[in-house]
Amino acid sequence: xxxxxxxxxxxxxxxxxxxxxxxxxxxxxxxxxxxxxxxxxxxxxxxxxxxxxxxxxxxxxxxxxxxxxxxxxxxxxxxxxxxxxxxxxxxxxxxxxxxxxxxxxxxxxxxxxxxxxxxxxxxxxxxxxxxxxxxxxxxxxxxxxxxxxxxxxxxxxxxxxxxxxxxxxxxxxxxxxxxxxxxxxxxxxxxxxxxxxxxxx
Numbered sequence: 001x002x003x004x005x006x007x008x009x010x011x012x013x014x015x016x017x018x019x020x021x022x023x024x025x026x027x028x029x030x031x032x033x034x035x036x037x038x039x040x041x042x043x044x045x046x047x048x049x050x051x052x053x054x055x056x057x058x059x060x061x062x063x064x065x066x067x068x069x070x071x072x073x074x075x076x077x078x079x080x081x082x083x084x085x086x087x088x089x090x091x092x093x094x095x096x097x098x099x100x101x102x103x104x105x106x107x108x109x110x111x112x113x114x115x116x117x118x119x120x121x122x123x124x125x126x127x128x129x130x131x132x133x134x135x136x137x138x139x140x141x142x143x144x145x146x147x148x149x150x151x152x153x154x155x156x157x158x159x160x161x162x163x164x165x166x167x168x169x170x171x172x173x174x175x176x177x178x179x180x181x182x183x184x185x186x187x188x189x190x191x192x193x194x195x196x197x198x199x200x201x
Contacts, residue, residue, distance in 0.1 A: 024088040031079050043072055046089055050096045056156040057100040059145075067103060071096040097161065101171065104149055143190035151186040158183055 022041065030038025047068060054071075055064040075092050085091045144155055157163045157171070165183070169176040 028079055028082065028088070031076065039076055042075075042088075046092055047072070049089070050092055053093055053161060054096050054100050056160060057097065057149075057153050058103055063103065064100075067096065067099045071099055074099075093161070097157070097171070101153065104153065107149075139194055140190065143193045144186075146193055147186055147189060151182055151189070154179055154182050155186045155190075 024042070024045075027038045027042050027045075031042065050071065051064060051068050054067050055061070058064045058067060071092065074095055082088070082091065144152055147155065153172070154168060157168045158165065163171070165176050165179045168174075169179045172179070
């Protein structure tokens with residue numbers, strides 16, 4: 001098994017060149033038969049996208065790279081357990097996100113429920129997603145980076161990983177109401193940050 005791979009590493013000679021794209025299922029079968037080229041191609045196919053998901057949660061580049069390697073070590077170690085999974089990429093991404101959140105918890109970053117009083121206080125103005133995304137993508141990303149790790153995680157899981165609020169709540173050990181409330185707060189902070197920058201420019 002390859003423990004330290006490089007994205008876009010050349011394929012080994014035993015991976016035959018074909019006119020059509022080799023399926024994930026074929027590559028998994030190659031991995032199960034012990035062919036290193038299967039591991040390499042699966043890594044090359046998904047590592048960059050998975051790394052992007054990790055780095056949205058874990059800001060430090062070295063730590064994100066370590067989580068990426070740990071994720072693929074787990075993936076390749078558990079391929080024989082891969083039964084009934086509809087999307088290999090989705091399975092890998094979920095492992096990576098779980099690893100990233102566990103890393104945040106080790107850094108003493110807490111995800112905690114909000115009180116009923118806090119929920120009631122959020123009943124006022126809530127910017128829509130469209131209102132935020134009228135702004136430039138680069139500005140939005142900068143606004144997200146300025147959020148606290150907890151808010152940033154929820155926003156990234158919802159906007160970029162396309163997870164619904166119930167899925168995020170289950171993953172973070174929060175109530176769906178808390179996820180919804182914190183997402184609304186994060187949107188307000190992003191929009192306020194963007195408006196401040198426009199005012200001072």
